[in-house]
Amino acid sequence: MPVQPNPFKRALQNGQLQFGCWLGLGDTFSAELMGTAGFDWMVIDGEHGPNDLRSILAQLQVLEASDSHAVVRLPVGETYMLKQVLDAGAQTVLVPMVESAEQARQLVRDVTYPPHGDRGVGYALTRASRFSQIKDYGKTADEQICLLVQVENKKGIAALDEILAVDGVDGVFIGPADLAADMGHMGNSLHPDVQAVIMDALRRIRAAGKAPGILSTHDPMTNEAIEAGALFVAVGADVLILSHGAQALTAKWKAQKG
Template sequence: MPAPLNTFKKALAEGETQFGCWMSLAEGITAEILGGAGYDWLLIDGEHSPNDIRSIRDQLVALKGSNSHPVVRVPVGETWIIKQVLDAGAQTVLVPIVETAEQARELVRACHYPPNGTRGVGYAVGRVSNFGQMENYGPTADAQICLLVQVETKTGLDNLDEILAVEGVDGVFIGPADLSASMGYLGQTNHPDMQVTILAALKQISDSGKAAGILTPNDEMIQASLDAGARFVAVAMDIALLLNSAKAVSAKWKAKTG
Protein backbone atom coordinates (compact mmCIF):
# COMPACT_ATOMS: atom_id res chain seq x y z
CA MET A 1 0.00 0.00 0.00
CA PRO A 2 1.47 3.41 -0.99
CA ALA A 3 1.44 6.64 1.00
CA PRO A 4 -2.04 8.21 0.97
CA LEU A 5 -2.79 10.82 -1.66
CA ASN A 6 -2.25 14.32 -0.29
CA THR A 7 -5.52 15.88 -1.41
CA PHE A 8 -4.49 19.34 -0.21
CA LYS A 9 -1.30 19.28 -2.29
CA LYS A 10 -3.26 18.02 -5.29
CA ALA A 11 -5.85 20.79 -4.92
CA LEU A 12 -3.17 23.49 -4.76
CA ALA A 13 -1.38 22.05 -7.79
CA GLU A 14 -4.65 22.17 -9.71
CA GLY A 15 -5.26 25.81 -8.74
CA GLU A 16 -8.18 25.17 -6.40
CA THR A 17 -8.86 27.61 -3.57
CA GLN A 18 -8.61 26.06 -0.11
CA PHE A 19 -10.15 27.77 2.93
CA GLY A 20 -8.77 26.99 6.37
CA CYS A 21 -9.00 27.66 10.08
CA TRP A 22 -6.12 28.27 12.50
CA MET A 23 -6.13 25.98 15.55
CA SER A 24 -4.35 27.33 18.63
CA LEU A 25 -6.25 25.60 21.45
CA ALA A 26 -3.95 22.58 21.20
CA GLU A 27 -6.61 20.00 22.02
CA GLY A 28 -7.70 16.90 20.16
CA ILE A 29 -11.36 17.47 20.97
CA THR A 30 -11.46 20.94 19.42
CA ALA A 31 -9.67 19.58 16.34
CA GLU A 32 -12.30 16.85 16.10
CA ILE A 33 -15.10 19.42 16.36
CA LEU A 34 -13.57 21.70 13.73
CA GLY A 35 -12.96 18.68 11.52
CA GLY A 36 -16.70 18.59 10.95
CA ALA A 37 -17.10 22.32 10.30
CA GLY A 38 -16.42 22.21 6.57
CA TYR A 39 -12.97 23.81 6.27
CA ASP A 40 -10.69 22.48 3.54
CA TRP A 41 -7.69 22.57 5.87
CA LEU A 42 -6.94 23.06 9.55
CA LEU A 43 -3.67 24.45 10.86
CA ILE A 44 -2.18 22.80 13.94
CA ASP A 45 0.05 25.54 15.30
CA GLY A 46 3.31 24.42 16.88
CA GLU A 47 4.90 27.88 16.85
CA HIS A 48 2.69 30.14 18.99
CA SER A 49 0.48 27.57 20.73
CA PRO A 50 1.16 25.17 23.64
CA ASN A 51 1.63 22.15 21.38
CA ASP A 52 4.23 19.41 21.64
CA ILE A 53 4.67 16.32 19.49
CA ARG A 54 2.11 14.38 21.54
CA SER A 55 -0.63 17.01 21.26
CA ILE A 56 0.14 17.42 17.56
CA ARG A 57 -0.22 13.64 17.16
CA ASP A 58 -3.50 13.69 19.10
CA GLN A 59 -4.93 16.31 16.75
CA LEU A 60 -3.78 14.37 13.70
CA VAL A 61 -5.55 11.32 15.13
CA ALA A 62 -8.69 13.39 15.77
CA LEU A 63 -8.74 14.54 12.14
CA LYS A 64 -8.30 11.08 10.65
CA GLY A 65 -11.28 10.51 8.41
CA SER A 66 -12.17 14.21 8.37
CA ASN A 67 -12.57 16.04 5.08
CA SER A 68 -10.37 18.81 6.53
CA HIS A 69 -6.69 18.30 5.72
CA PRO A 70 -4.31 18.86 8.68
CA VAL A 71 -1.41 21.24 8.15
CA VAL A 72 1.22 21.31 10.90
CA ARG A 73 3.18 24.47 11.55
CA VAL A 74 6.45 23.54 13.22
CA PRO A 75 7.97 25.97 15.74
CA VAL A 76 11.17 26.35 13.73
CA GLY A 77 12.64 25.03 10.50
CA GLU A 78 14.79 22.31 12.03
CA THR A 79 15.22 18.81 10.59
CA TRP A 80 14.49 17.07 13.89
CA ILE A 81 11.02 18.55 14.42
CA ILE A 82 10.06 18.15 10.76
CA LYS A 83 11.05 14.49 11.04
CA GLN A 84 8.90 14.06 14.14
CA VAL A 85 5.72 15.63 12.74
CA LEU A 86 6.05 13.67 9.49
CA ASP A 87 6.49 10.42 11.38
CA ALA A 88 3.46 11.34 13.49
CA GLY A 89 1.40 11.38 10.30
CA ALA A 90 1.53 14.92 8.91
CA GLN A 91 1.77 15.19 5.13
CA THR A 92 1.74 18.98 4.93
CA VAL A 93 4.16 21.16 6.90
CA LEU A 94 4.27 24.93 7.26
CA VAL A 95 7.64 26.37 8.29
CA PRO A 96 7.90 29.90 9.78
CA ILE A 97 10.49 32.59 9.08
CA VAL A 98 12.07 31.36 5.87
CA GLU A 99 14.41 34.04 4.56
CA THR A 100 16.68 32.52 1.90
CA ALA A 101 16.63 30.03 -0.96
CA GLU A 102 19.37 28.04 0.80
CA GLN A 103 17.15 27.66 3.85
CA ALA A 104 14.24 26.60 1.65
CA ARG A 105 16.37 23.96 -0.07
CA GLU A 106 17.39 22.49 3.29
CA LEU A 107 13.73 22.30 4.28
CA VAL A 108 12.93 20.43 1.07
CA ARG A 109 15.69 17.97 1.92
CA ALA A 110 14.33 17.57 5.46
CA CYS A 111 11.00 16.45 3.96
CA HIS A 112 12.50 13.77 1.69
CA TYR A 113 14.20 10.45 2.28
CA PRO A 114 17.75 9.74 1.12
CA PRO A 115 19.28 9.89 -1.39
CA ASN A 116 17.24 13.00 -2.22
CA GLY A 117 16.99 14.31 1.33
CA THR A 118 17.87 13.94 4.99
CA ARG A 119 14.65 12.62 6.53
CA GLY A 120 15.46 9.78 8.90
CA VAL A 121 14.13 6.39 7.83
CA GLY A 122 12.03 5.30 10.79
CA TYR A 123 8.62 4.87 9.24
CA ALA A 124 8.41 1.16 10.11
CA VAL A 125 7.63 2.09 13.73
CA GLY A 126 5.73 5.32 13.03
CA ARG A 127 2.08 6.24 12.92
CA VAL A 128 2.69 7.53 9.41
CA SER A 129 2.93 3.95 8.04
CA ASN A 130 0.24 2.58 10.34
CA PHE A 131 3.10 1.26 12.46
CA GLY A 132 4.71 -0.73 9.70
CA GLN A 133 1.53 -2.10 8.17
CA MET A 134 1.82 0.19 5.12
CA GLU A 135 4.66 -1.71 3.49
CA ASN A 136 5.20 0.60 0.52
CA TYR A 137 5.15 3.88 2.44
CA GLY A 138 8.86 4.72 2.15
CA PRO A 139 9.25 4.60 -1.65
CA THR A 140 6.03 6.57 -2.19
CA ALA A 141 6.16 9.11 0.64
CA ASP A 142 8.18 11.94 -0.91
CA ALA A 143 5.65 12.64 -3.67
CA GLN A 144 2.86 13.19 -1.13
CA ILE A 145 4.67 15.62 1.18
CA CYS A 146 3.58 19.24 0.80
CA LEU A 147 6.03 21.90 1.99
CA LEU A 148 4.76 25.40 2.67
CA VAL A 149 7.19 28.12 3.75
CA GLN A 150 6.41 31.39 5.47
CA VAL A 151 7.95 34.61 4.20
CA GLU A 152 7.43 37.09 7.01
CA THR A 153 10.48 39.33 7.23
CA LYS A 154 11.92 42.07 5.06
CA THR A 155 14.89 39.81 4.29
CA GLY A 156 12.57 37.02 3.17
CA LEU A 157 10.60 39.44 1.02
CA ASP A 158 13.79 40.73 -0.59
CA ASN A 159 14.72 37.13 -1.43
CA LEU A 160 11.24 36.04 -2.51
CA ASP A 161 12.11 35.41 -6.16
CA GLU A 162 14.97 33.11 -5.18
CA ILE A 163 12.78 31.24 -2.66
CA LEU A 164 10.08 30.79 -5.29
CA ALA A 165 12.62 29.20 -7.63
CA VAL A 166 13.34 26.35 -5.19
CA GLU A 167 11.98 23.05 -6.48
CA GLY A 168 10.03 21.16 -3.85
CA VAL A 169 8.46 24.20 -2.22
CA ASP A 170 4.74 23.82 -2.92
CA GLY A 171 3.53 27.12 -1.53
CA VAL A 172 4.59 30.34 0.14
CA PHE A 173 2.59 31.83 3.00
CA ILE A 174 2.81 35.51 3.80
CA GLY A 175 2.80 36.15 7.56
CA PRO A 176 1.21 39.61 7.90
CA ALA A 177 1.97 40.19 11.60
CA ASP A 178 5.68 39.38 11.54
CA LEU A 179 6.20 40.99 8.15
CA SER A 180 4.58 44.21 9.38
CA ALA A 181 6.78 44.21 12.48
CA SER A 182 9.89 43.57 10.39
CA MET A 183 9.05 46.57 8.20
CA GLY A 184 8.43 48.92 11.12
CA TYR A 185 4.65 48.54 11.38
CA LEU A 186 4.27 46.38 14.48
CA GLY A 187 0.57 45.71 15.11
CA GLN A 188 -0.41 47.61 11.95
CA THR A 189 -1.15 44.92 9.40
CA ASN A 190 -3.98 47.06 8.03
CA HIS A 191 -1.72 50.04 7.37
CA PRO A 192 -2.07 51.06 3.70
CA ASP A 193 1.66 50.54 3.06
CA MET A 194 1.48 47.00 4.47
CA GLN A 195 -1.66 46.17 2.53
CA VAL A 196 0.08 47.13 -0.71
CA THR A 197 3.18 45.12 0.25
CA ILE A 198 1.23 42.00 1.29
CA LEU A 199 -0.99 41.94 -1.79
CA ALA A 200 1.97 42.52 -4.11
CA ALA A 201 3.79 39.59 -2.49
CA LEU A 202 0.77 37.32 -2.93
CA LYS A 203 0.58 38.25 -6.60
CA GLN A 204 4.31 37.64 -7.01
CA ILE A 205 3.92 34.16 -5.51
CA SER A 206 0.89 33.33 -7.62
CA ASP A 207 2.53 34.59 -10.82
CA SER A 208 5.47 32.25 -10.17
CA GLY A 209 3.21 29.20 -10.29
CA LYS A 210 3.51 28.46 -6.57
CA ALA A 211 0.47 28.49 -4.28
CA ALA A 212 0.11 31.68 -2.23
CA GLY A 213 -1.28 31.66 1.29
CA ILE A 214 -2.27 34.01 4.09
CA LEU A 215 -4.17 34.19 7.40
CA THR A 216 -6.73 36.97 7.79
CA PRO A 217 -10.19 37.05 9.40
CA ASN A 218 -11.01 40.37 7.69
CA ASP A 219 -13.57 39.92 4.89
CA GLU A 220 -12.19 42.73 2.74
CA MET A 221 -8.64 41.44 3.09
CA ILE A 222 -9.76 37.88 2.33
CA GLN A 223 -11.33 39.03 -0.93
CA ALA A 224 -8.35 41.24 -1.81
CA SER A 225 -6.00 38.31 -1.14
CA LEU A 226 -8.06 36.01 -3.36
CA ASP A 227 -8.04 38.65 -6.09
CA ALA A 228 -4.24 38.86 -5.77
CA GLY A 229 -3.98 35.10 -6.33
CA ALA A 230 -4.02 33.56 -2.85
CA ARG A 231 -5.11 29.93 -2.96
CA PHE A 232 -4.81 28.68 0.62
CA VAL A 233 -6.40 31.18 2.96
CA ALA A 234 -7.05 30.78 6.68
CA VAL A 235 -10.23 32.77 7.27
CA ALA A 236 -10.79 32.05 10.97
CA MET A 237 -9.02 31.19 14.24
CA ASP A 238 -10.42 28.81 16.85
CA ILE A 239 -9.67 31.13 19.79
CA ALA A 240 -11.34 34.09 18.07
CA LEU A 241 -14.37 31.99 17.12
CA LEU A 242 -14.81 30.87 20.72
CA LEU A 243 -14.14 34.28 22.28
CA ASN A 244 -16.26 36.32 19.88
CA SER A 245 -19.20 33.94 20.13
CA ALA A 246 -18.99 33.79 23.91
CA LYS A 247 -18.81 37.58 24.22
CA ALA A 248 -21.74 38.07 21.85
CA VAL A 249 -24.01 35.72 23.80
CA SER A 250 -22.98 37.26 27.11
CA ALA A 251 -23.57 40.80 25.86
CA LYS A 252 -26.92 39.86 24.31
CA TRP A 253 -28.40 38.56 27.55
CA LYS A 254 -26.89 41.20 29.77
CA ALA A 255 -28.42 43.84 27.49
CA LYS A 256 -31.86 42.20 27.79
CA THR A 257 -31.78 42.22 31.58
CA GLY A 258 -29.64 45.28 32.24
Protein backbone atom coordinates in the same frame (compact mmCIF):
# COMPACT_ATOMS: atom_id res chain seq x y z
CA MET B 1 1.24 -0.46 -1.42
CA PRO B 2 1.94 3.27 -1.97
CA VAL B 3 1.23 6.18 0.37
CA GLN B 4 -2.26 7.65 0.40
CA PRO B 5 -2.46 10.71 -1.91
CA ASN B 6 -2.32 14.16 -0.32
CA PRO B 7 -5.62 15.79 -1.37
CA PHE B 8 -4.54 19.25 -0.19
CA LYS B 9 -1.36 19.18 -2.28
CA ARG B 10 -3.29 17.93 -5.29
CA ALA B 11 -5.88 20.71 -4.92
CA LEU B 12 -3.17 23.38 -4.79
CA GLN B 13 -1.45 21.89 -7.85
CA ASN B 14 -4.79 22.08 -9.67
CA GLY B 15 -5.30 25.72 -8.69
CA GLN B 16 -8.30 24.98 -6.46
CA LEU B 17 -9.02 27.52 -3.73
CA GLN B 18 -8.85 25.94 -0.26
CA PHE B 19 -10.37 27.60 2.82
CA GLY B 20 -8.89 26.80 6.21
CA CYS B 21 -8.90 27.60 9.91
CA TRP B 22 -6.28 27.81 12.65
CA LEU B 23 -6.28 25.43 15.62
CA GLY B 24 -4.60 27.18 18.54
CA LEU B 25 -6.32 25.64 21.55
CA GLY B 26 -4.10 22.56 21.59
CA ASP B 27 -7.00 20.26 22.43
CA THR B 28 -8.28 17.13 20.70
CA PHE B 29 -11.95 17.71 21.54
CA SER B 30 -12.04 21.19 20.05
CA ALA B 31 -9.97 20.01 17.07
CA GLU B 32 -12.47 17.22 16.44
CA LEU B 33 -15.32 19.72 16.72
CA MET B 34 -13.67 22.09 14.23
CA GLY B 35 -13.08 19.18 11.90
CA THR B 36 -16.86 18.76 11.55
CA ALA B 37 -17.31 22.35 10.33
CA GLY B 38 -16.33 21.65 6.73
CA PHE B 39 -13.06 23.54 6.29
CA ASP B 40 -10.75 22.21 3.60
CA TRP B 41 -7.72 22.39 5.89
CA MET B 42 -6.79 23.01 9.51
CA VAL B 43 -3.51 24.28 10.93
CA ILE B 44 -2.39 22.52 14.09
CA ASP B 45 -0.32 25.39 15.44
CA GLY B 46 2.91 24.37 17.12
CA GLU B 47 4.35 27.89 17.00
CA HIS B 48 1.87 29.95 18.99
CA GLY B 49 -0.47 27.25 20.29
CA PRO B 50 0.31 25.24 23.47
CA ASN B 51 1.28 22.13 21.51
CA ASP B 52 4.00 19.52 21.76
CA LEU B 53 4.63 16.40 19.69
CA ARG B 54 2.08 14.29 21.58
CA SER B 55 -0.72 16.87 21.33
CA ILE B 56 0.03 17.35 17.62
CA LEU B 57 -0.12 13.58 17.17
CA ALA B 58 -3.45 13.39 18.99
CA GLN B 59 -4.97 16.13 16.81
CA LEU B 60 -3.70 14.41 13.66
CA GLN B 61 -5.52 11.31 14.84
CA VAL B 62 -8.89 12.99 15.41
CA LEU B 63 -8.74 15.06 12.22
CA GLU B 64 -8.15 11.92 10.18
CA ALA B 65 -11.83 11.11 10.62
CA SER B 66 -12.85 14.47 9.12
CA ASP B 67 -12.73 15.94 5.62
CA SER B 68 -10.34 18.67 6.82
CA HIS B 69 -6.71 18.15 5.86
CA ALA B 70 -4.29 18.62 8.74
CA VAL B 71 -1.44 21.09 8.26
CA VAL B 72 1.15 21.11 11.04
CA ARG B 73 2.91 24.39 11.77
CA LEU B 74 6.20 23.86 13.57
CA PRO B 75 7.60 26.33 16.09
CA VAL B 76 10.77 26.56 13.99
CA GLY B 77 12.22 24.79 10.96
CA GLU B 78 14.42 22.31 12.80
CA THR B 79 15.30 19.06 11.03
CA TYR B 80 14.41 16.85 13.97
CA MET B 81 11.01 18.52 14.41
CA LEU B 82 10.12 17.96 10.77
CA LYS B 83 11.21 14.34 11.07
CA GLN B 84 9.00 13.80 14.11
CA VAL B 85 5.78 15.33 12.75
CA LEU B 86 6.17 13.58 9.40
CA ASP B 87 6.67 10.25 11.16
CA ALA B 88 3.58 11.07 13.26
CA GLY B 89 1.57 11.16 10.06
CA ALA B 90 1.56 14.76 8.87
CA GLN B 91 1.69 15.06 5.09
CA THR B 92 1.67 18.86 5.01
CA VAL B 93 3.93 21.10 7.09
CA LEU B 94 4.12 24.87 7.46
CA VAL B 95 7.45 26.35 8.55
CA PRO B 96 7.60 29.90 9.97
CA MET B 97 10.15 32.66 9.40
CA VAL B 98 11.81 31.48 6.21
CA GLU B 99 14.19 34.22 5.11
CA SER B 100 16.45 32.76 2.43
CA ALA B 101 16.70 30.29 -0.43
CA GLU B 102 19.39 28.43 1.53
CA GLN B 103 16.97 27.89 4.40
CA ALA B 104 14.24 26.78 1.99
CA ARG B 105 16.57 24.28 0.30
CA GLN B 106 17.45 22.73 3.66
CA LEU B 107 13.76 22.40 4.51
CA VAL B 108 13.22 20.56 1.23
CA ARG B 109 16.02 18.18 2.19
CA ASP B 110 14.49 17.77 5.66
CA VAL B 111 11.20 16.46 4.23
CA THR B 112 12.81 14.29 1.53
CA TYR B 113 14.30 10.81 1.89
CA PRO B 114 17.84 9.97 0.76
CA PRO B 115 19.53 10.04 -1.65
CA HIS B 116 18.02 13.43 -2.42
CA GLY B 117 17.32 14.53 1.16
CA ASP B 118 18.11 14.10 4.82
CA ARG B 119 14.90 12.64 6.29
CA GLY B 120 15.70 9.75 8.59
CA VAL B 121 14.64 6.32 7.34
CA GLY B 122 12.80 4.74 10.24
CA TYR B 123 9.31 4.59 8.79
CA ALA B 124 8.70 0.95 9.70
CA LEU B 125 8.12 2.12 13.28
CA THR B 126 5.87 5.07 12.46
CA ARG B 127 2.24 6.02 12.21
CA ALA B 128 3.03 7.55 8.81
CA SER B 129 3.57 4.07 7.33
CA ARG B 130 0.66 2.67 9.33
CA PHE B 131 3.28 0.88 11.41
CA SER B 132 4.94 -0.78 8.41
CA GLN B 133 1.70 -1.79 6.66
CA ILE B 134 2.47 0.64 3.80
CA LYS B 135 5.34 -1.39 2.39
CA ASP B 136 6.30 1.20 -0.23
CA TYR B 137 6.20 4.17 2.13
CA GLY B 138 9.88 5.02 1.70
CA LYS B 139 9.61 4.93 -2.08
CA THR B 140 6.37 6.92 -2.40
CA ALA B 141 6.21 9.33 0.56
CA ASP B 142 8.23 12.21 -0.94
CA GLU B 143 5.72 12.86 -3.72
CA GLN B 144 2.86 13.30 -1.23
CA ILE B 145 4.64 15.60 1.24
CA CYS B 146 3.56 19.23 0.90
CA LEU B 147 6.07 21.82 2.11
CA LEU B 148 4.71 25.29 2.85
CA VAL B 149 7.07 28.04 3.96
CA GLN B 150 6.17 31.29 5.70
CA VAL B 151 7.63 34.56 4.49
CA GLU B 152 6.77 37.12 7.12
CA ASN B 153 9.38 39.82 7.46
CA LYS B 154 11.29 42.29 5.28
CA LYS B 155 14.26 39.97 4.92
CA GLY B 156 12.02 37.19 3.65
CA ILE B 157 10.23 39.51 1.23
CA ALA B 158 13.59 40.68 -0.12
CA ALA B 159 14.55 37.04 -0.76
CA LEU B 160 11.12 35.98 -2.08
CA ASP B 161 12.14 35.47 -5.72
CA GLU B 162 15.10 33.29 -4.67
CA ILE B 163 12.85 31.27 -2.33
CA LEU B 164 10.33 30.79 -5.13
CA ALA B 165 13.07 29.34 -7.33
CA VAL B 166 13.67 26.46 -4.90
CA ASP B 167 12.32 23.16 -6.22
CA GLY B 168 10.34 21.26 -3.62
CA VAL B 169 8.66 24.26 -2.03
CA ASP B 170 4.97 23.78 -2.77
CA GLY B 171 3.56 26.98 -1.33
CA VAL B 172 4.49 30.24 0.34
CA PHE B 173 2.39 31.67 3.14
CA ILE B 174 2.62 35.40 3.80
CA GLY B 175 2.36 36.18 7.54
CA PRO B 176 0.55 39.53 7.85
CA ALA B 177 1.06 40.16 11.58
CA ASP B 178 4.82 39.62 11.67
CA LEU B 179 5.30 41.46 8.40
CA ALA B 180 3.34 44.46 9.68
CA ALA B 181 5.41 44.54 12.88
CA ASP B 182 8.68 44.35 10.95
CA MET B 183 7.51 47.20 8.72
CA GLY B 184 6.85 49.37 11.78
CA HIS B 185 3.08 48.87 11.92
CA MET B 186 2.61 46.56 14.90
CA GLY B 187 -0.99 45.35 15.14
CA ASN B 188 -2.01 46.99 11.87
CA SER B 189 -1.65 44.54 9.01
CA LEU B 190 -4.31 46.58 7.16
CA HIS B 191 -1.97 49.54 6.80
CA PRO B 192 -1.81 50.46 3.09
CA ASP B 193 1.96 49.94 2.93
CA VAL B 194 1.67 46.46 4.43
CA GLN B 195 -1.24 45.55 2.19
CA ALA B 196 0.67 46.62 -0.90
CA VAL B 197 3.59 44.32 0.01
CA ILE B 198 1.25 41.41 0.81
CA MET B 199 -0.73 41.61 -2.41
CA ASP B 200 2.39 42.04 -4.53
CA ALA B 201 3.95 39.00 -2.85
CA LEU B 202 0.85 36.86 -3.47
CA ARG B 203 0.86 37.78 -7.16
CA ARG B 204 4.57 36.97 -7.45
CA ILE B 205 4.12 33.60 -5.72
CA ARG B 206 1.29 32.60 -8.06
CA ALA B 207 3.20 33.79 -11.13
CA ALA B 208 6.13 31.59 -10.08
CA GLY B 209 3.92 28.52 -10.12
CA LYS B 210 3.75 28.10 -6.35
CA ALA B 211 0.64 28.19 -4.15
CA PRO B 212 0.18 31.48 -2.26
CA GLY B 213 -1.33 31.41 1.24
CA ILE B 214 -2.64 33.92 3.76
CA LEU B 215 -4.54 34.21 7.05
CA SER B 216 -7.18 36.93 7.09
CA THR B 217 -10.25 37.52 9.24
CA HIS B 218 -11.02 40.81 7.44
CA ASP B 219 -13.34 40.06 4.52
CA PRO B 220 -12.17 42.87 2.19
CA MET B 221 -8.55 41.78 2.66
CA THR B 222 -9.52 38.14 2.17
CA ASN B 223 -11.27 38.91 -1.09
CA GLU B 224 -8.37 41.04 -2.34
CA ALA B 225 -5.94 38.24 -1.47
CA ILE B 226 -8.02 35.75 -3.46
CA GLU B 227 -8.07 38.16 -6.40
CA ALA B 228 -4.27 38.41 -6.10
CA GLY B 229 -4.05 34.63 -6.48
CA ALA B 230 -4.15 33.19 -2.95
CA LEU B 231 -5.01 29.49 -3.01
CA PHE B 232 -4.86 28.39 0.62
CA VAL B 233 -6.69 30.96 2.70
CA ALA B 234 -7.28 30.68 6.44
CA VAL B 235 -10.34 32.70 7.41
CA GLY B 236 -10.47 32.15 11.17
CA ALA B 237 -9.02 30.58 14.29
CA ASP B 238 -10.65 28.46 16.97
CA VAL B 239 -9.36 30.77 19.72
CA LEU B 240 -10.85 33.86 18.07
CA ILE B 241 -14.14 32.16 17.28
CA LEU B 242 -14.56 31.11 20.91
CA SER B 243 -13.25 34.35 22.40
CA HIS B 244 -15.21 36.71 20.16
CA GLY B 245 -18.38 34.64 20.44
CA ALA B 246 -18.14 34.57 24.25
CA GLN B 247 -17.48 38.32 24.42
CA ALA B 248 -20.42 39.11 22.14
CA LEU B 249 -22.74 36.89 24.16
CA THR B 250 -21.63 38.45 27.44
CA ALA B 251 -22.02 41.98 26.08
CA LYS B 252 -25.49 41.20 24.75
CA TRP B 253 -26.87 40.07 28.10
CA LYS B 254 -24.94 42.48 30.28
CA ALA B 255 -26.44 45.33 28.27
CA GLN B 256 -29.85 44.36 29.68
CA LYS B 257 -28.64 45.06 33.21
CA GLY B 258 -28.61 48.75 32.41
